Amino acid sequence: MDEVQEAIKKQVDSHPVILFMKGTPQFPQCGFSMKASQALAGCEADFAYVNVLEDERIRQGIKDFGNWPTIPQLYVNGELVGGCDIILEMYESGDLEQLVRNAGAAQGSGA
Structure with a gap:
């Protein structure tokens, strides 16, 4: 595993969401990222984020890491949940809030 992949893995492993x-x-800086972060905020999620525009190596590396071609990408408990469409579908169904709560990352969840 190269340096970029190791850095991404460390970030993913260090944050529940x-x-x-x-x-x-x-x-x-893009509509999809805005919608994804708003969905998490709507679940009152306490989430970390990485601005992939700050480092081209991370921007490409995350696509390789998750074997997912687009950004944004959401990880919960080290697992790729998906991109914007999946995040929004899960938000609308209530599954995203439940996932965040189960990860102990909902504000006020005591985690």
Whole structure:
């Protein structure tokens, strides 16, 4: 595993919920990243994020890491959940909130 993949793995393993996105939740740099971060916020998720625009190696490396071609990418408990469409579907069905709660990453969940 190369240096970039190791760095990504460390980030994924260090946070119960982490979103690899373009920009930040406060200043998203693409509509898909904005929708994904808003869905997490709507679940009152306490989530980490990585702005892939800050490092081209991470931007490409996360695609290889998850074997997923697009950004954003959401990981919960080290597992790839998916991209924007999946995140939004899960949000609408209530599954995203349950996943966040089960990961102990909901605000006020005591985790």
